[in-house]
Amino acid sequence: MSALFTFLGTRFVRALVALWLVSTVVFVVMRLSGDPVPLLLPPDAPRAEIFRVRAELGLDRPILVQYGVFLGNVLAGDFGRSIHFREPAMRVVASYLPATVELGLAAFALAALVALPIGVVSAVKRNSLLDHMAMSLALVGQAAPTFFLGILFILLISLKAGLVPTSGRGTWMHLVLPALTLGAFAMASIARLTRSAVLEALGMDYVRTARAKGLAEIWVVAKHTLRNAALPIVTITGLQFGTLLGGAVVTETVFAWPGIGRLAIQSIYNRDYPVVQAAVFLSAVMFIILNFVIDVIYGVLDPRVRAR
Amino acid sequence: MASSIPASAPAEVAPAAAALPTTRRRTRRLVIAGGLFVVALTAMAVTAPWIAPRDPERQSLRARLKAPGWEAPDGRAHVLGTDHLGRDILSRVIYGARVSLIVGFAAVVVGGLVGATLGIMAGFRGGFVDTVVMTLADAQLAFPFILLAIGIIAVLGPSFPTLIVVVGLSGWVGYARILRSQVLVLRSREFIDAIHALGGSVGRIVIRHLLPNVASSLIVIATLELARAIVLEATLSFLGLGIQPPTPSWGGMIHEGREYLDSAWWISTFPGLVLMATSLVVSRTGDWLRDLLDPTLRGE
Numbered sequence: 120m121s122a123l124f125t126f127l128g129t130r131f132v133r134a135l136v137a138l139w140l141v142s143t144v145v146f147v148v149m150r151l152s153g154d155p156v157p158l159l160l161p162p163d164a165p166r167a168e169i170f171r172v173r174a175e176l177g178l179d180r181p182i183l184v185q186y187g188v189f190l191g192n193v194l195a196g197d198f199g200r201s202i203h204f205r206e207p208a209m210r211v212v213a214s215y216l217p218a219t220v221e222l223g224l225a226a227f228a229l230a231a232l233v234a235l236p237i238g239v240v241s242a243v244k245r246n247s248l249l250d251h252m253a254m255s256l257a258l259v260g261q262a263a264p265t266f267f268l269g270i271l272f273i274l275l276i277s278l279k280a281g282l283v284p285t286s287g288r289g290t291w292m293h294l295v296l297p298a299l300t301l302g303a304f305a306m307a308s309i310a311r312l313t314r315s316a317v318l319e320a321l322g323m324d325y326v327r328t329a330r331a332k333g334l335a336e337i338w339v340v341a342k343h344t345l346r347n348a349a350l351p352i353v354t355i356t357g358l359q360f361g362t363l364l365g366g367a368v369v370t371e372t373v374f375a376w377p378g379i380g381r382l383a384i385q386s387i388y389n390r391d392y393p394v395v396q397a398a399v400f401l402s403a404v405m406f407i408i409l410n411f412v413i414d415v416i417y418g419v420l421d422p423r424v425r426a427r
Numbered sequence: 428m429a430s431s432i433p434a435s436a437p438a439e440v441a442p443a444a445a446a447l448p449t450t451r452r453r454t455r456r457l458v459i460a461g462g463l464f465v466v467a468l469t470a471m472a473v474t475a476p477w478i479a480p481r482d483p484e485r486q487s488l489r490a491r492l493k494a495p496g497w498e499a500p501d502g503r504a505h506v507l508g509t510d511h512l513g514r515d516i517l518s519r520v521i522y523g524a525r526v527s528l529i530v531g532f533a534a535v536v537v538g539g540l541v542g543a544t545l546g547i548m549a550g551f552r553g554g555f556v557d558t559v560v561m562t563l564a565d566a567q568l569a570f571p572f573i574l575l576a577i578g579i580i581a582v583l584g585p586s587f588p589t590l591i592v593v594v595g596l597s598g599w600v601g602y603a604r605i606l607r608s609q610v611l612v613l614r615s616r617e618f619i620d621a622i623h624a625l626g627g628s629v630g631r632i633v634i635r636h637l638l639p640n641v642a643s644s645l646i647v648i649a650t651l652e653l654a655r656a657i658v659l660e661a662t663l664s665f666l667g668l669g670i671q672p673p674t675p676s677w678g679g680m681i682h683e684g685r686e687y688l689d690s691a692w693w694i695s696t697f698p699g700l701v702l703m704a705t706s707l708v709v710s711r712t713g714d715w716l717r718d719l720l721d722p723t724l725r726g727e
Contacts, residue, residue: 133565140566148578262707264658266665267681267699270688274696278689365571369662383574384666387581399574 130414134407141403142193145396146186154178176202189396198397203386208393212379212401218288219378222371223363225294226302231356234306238313238352242321243340253310260307265366269300269373286375301370305359312355316348323347350420357413364402454719461712465653468705472524479518480506484673487513492691508693510683519675520698526669526676527657527705530590534656535649537595542602543645547633549603550610560607564600572597573662580668590669594659598652605648609641643720650713654706661702677702 156172173179176199177188192198198208241250276296277285283292320326321344329343330336368380375381379398386394471478480503490499490513498504507516549560576593583589613619622632663669664678672679677698684694 133562136562137566140563144566144575145578148575148582151582258711259703259707262654262710263703264661264699264706266662266678267695267703270681270685270695270699274688274692278692365573368571368573368577369666372666380571384577387574387577390581395574395578399571402571402574 127411127414130411134411137407138400138403139190142190142396142400143186145399146189150182150185150392193400198400199393201386201391201394203389203391203394208391208397209401211394212382212397215377215379215382215398216401218376219364219367219371219380222294222297222301222376222378223360223367225298226300226363226370227305227360229298230302230306230309230359234309235313235352238310239317239340239345241310241314242317245318250314254314257307257310260303261311263303265300265304266369266373268303269296269370272296272300273373286373288377297370297374297376300373301363301366304366305356305363308359309352309356313348313352316351317344320344320348350417353416353420354413357409357416360409364406451719454715457715458712458719461708461715464708465712468524469528471521472528475522475525479515479521481515481518483514483518483522483675485514489513492687492694494691495693507697508691510680510694511687511691516680516693516697519680520677520701523675523677523680523698524701526664526674527660527702529587530594530660530670531653531657533587533591534594534598534660535652537591538598538652538656539602539645539649541596542599543606543641545599546603546606547610547637547641550607551614551629551633551637553611553614557607560603564603567600573659576659576663577666577668580663585663585668585671587670590660590663594656594663597659598655601652602645602648605644606641609644610637613637613640647713647717647721650716651710654710654713657709658702658706 154173156169156176156178160168160172170179177185180188196209198212200206201208201211204211237253241253244250273285273296276282283295285296287293317340321340326339326343329339334343364380367378368384370376371378371381372384379401383395383398383402386392386398475483487499487509490497490505490509492511493505493509493513495506495508495516496504497508505515505517507520509515510519545560545563549557576597579593580589619632619636622636627636660669661676661678661681664676665682667682669678670676672683680698681695681702684691684696684698687694
């Protein structure tokens with residue numbers, strides 16, 4: 120068990136370093152992108168007013184001091200006040216977070232619920248018409264640019280067929296297209312990996328033994344194959360959940376979904392540094408926590424990791 | 428007695444032995460087909476001024492939002508229709524390949540140079556250098572890169588060099604990780620020790636002996652990266668952060684057509700389909716190349 124803790128402890132330290140690097144890069148890039156003060160004030164604002172606002176935001180201090188203050192505040196979870204919303208940045212981001220989590224979970228659930236059975240069936244009925252069709256579709260799903268998939272779905276499912284609304288958030292009908300768009304890549308990846316993991320497990324000696332002792336095929340697959348195929352599937356599934364966060368930026372923009380991805384993009388255009396920093400930092404934290412959780416699940420599922 | 432065994436053995440061995448070359452031959456054909464697709468696309472981009480039916484930036488008020496096949500007053504048809512400014516979609520799709528391929532290829536070179544250098548250094552030197560490079564890689568993978576890309580482009584302004592550097596740097600981790608792990612293995616091999624003992628310099632070892640050994644992985648990753656770079660460029664253009672109008676780019680065209688999806692579906696759809704086909708063929712070619720050159724890379 121202590122080996123598992125050492126393993127997780129190392130991962131934890133690396134995660135902290137990664138977070139520090141992420142916040143530093145964000146700080147540098149956002150500070151390089153120019154002075155936000157002229158955007159906040161009317162064009163004819165007196166110089167004294169400009170200096171006052173700069174001092175108020177701490178932008179008149181040396182960059183290293185700003186960086187030091189920034190790091191200290193990050194530790195306290197304080198990203199400053201949003202320049203655009205005139206509220207604490209973290210509170211702004213937090214208020215947009217539920218929409219992103221809702222979209223992410225829906226996309227992930229959709230992807231997993233569709234992809235896992237398809238992957239298993241494709242492996243069991245290898246080289247059948249269904250297998251070929253599913254895997255071709257998965258290849259297209261992996262290669263298709265997310266934003267264009269969204270456009271295609273809007274065109275075909277929303278505008279031509281009139282089944283669901285084109286954009287916005289509200290009922291579950293609004294969730295269908297964004298979730299499908301965001302989940303498409305994950306769905307394709309999970310289906311392909313499930314198929315190959317199950318195929319590999321089906322070729323093992325213990326599966327032959329299970330068959331030889333007369334076990335029904337459904338139990339061979341359910342009890343002996345799936346459990347052993349689960350490891351790589353859990354890994355890729357978790358990783359896919361992480362990439363969903365990145366895909367959310369594009370998907371939320373296409374569907375005008377009020378989540379933190381769209382908020383981050385709008386805040387970059389508004390030069391609202393505190394909100395951008397908070398949004399990126401929060402995304403990184405979620406991603407890193409997810410990876411951590413995957414490592415723990417991995418350790419629980421596979422005794423070999425614990426022994427290492 | 429002894430003669431009866433060899434008599435039956437070839438019959439059993441032959442199909443299995445023949446199966447491998449057949450698959451390889453098929454894979455090789457697929458790789459060649461994929462390569463031809465890229466060559467054709469490049470040829471299309473280079474010869475755009477001669478093969479495009481019209482000037483891609485020429486607007487015509489009377490030819491706005493015309494459906495595919497619409498015949499202009501000059502008697503020539505707009506095969507793929509026109510956009511909201513009356514520009515010919517086919518010509519814009521042909522010219523749009525230029526942006527995609529210039530940014531795509533250049534980004535692969537930038538990402539490859541940075542990633543391969545850091546990856547080989549990390550694997551060869553180990554220790555502190557390795558820790559720094561891998562921590563950087565972890566940090567980059569730890570959050571949605573597209574946010575950073577958008578931030579950088581917002582700072583520097585959208586231009587070819589900015590796009591190439593941003594899209595290129597978004598992919599260095601892929602090269603670095605795989606080359607690092609391969610160099611780690613190679614470094615402890617005897618032939619490297621032998622060159623050391625013979626007085627070969629580090630530069631010589633890396634360039635003459637390590638690079639050739641990782642070349643096939645490098646080609647595979649570069650191909651997969653090309654597909655990713657083309658899609659990322661189109662995504663940035665779609666978000667309004669790519670090459671600016673009126674220069675045609677696939678992502679930009681999809682963006683422009685978005686408002687007209689209901690009335691003029693063809694503006695977004697045609698460049699989108701070409702983009703999707705390019706991404707699919709190039710990334711599949713990368714997969715096939717991997718099967719052909721370097722099966723050990725599978726699953727990474």
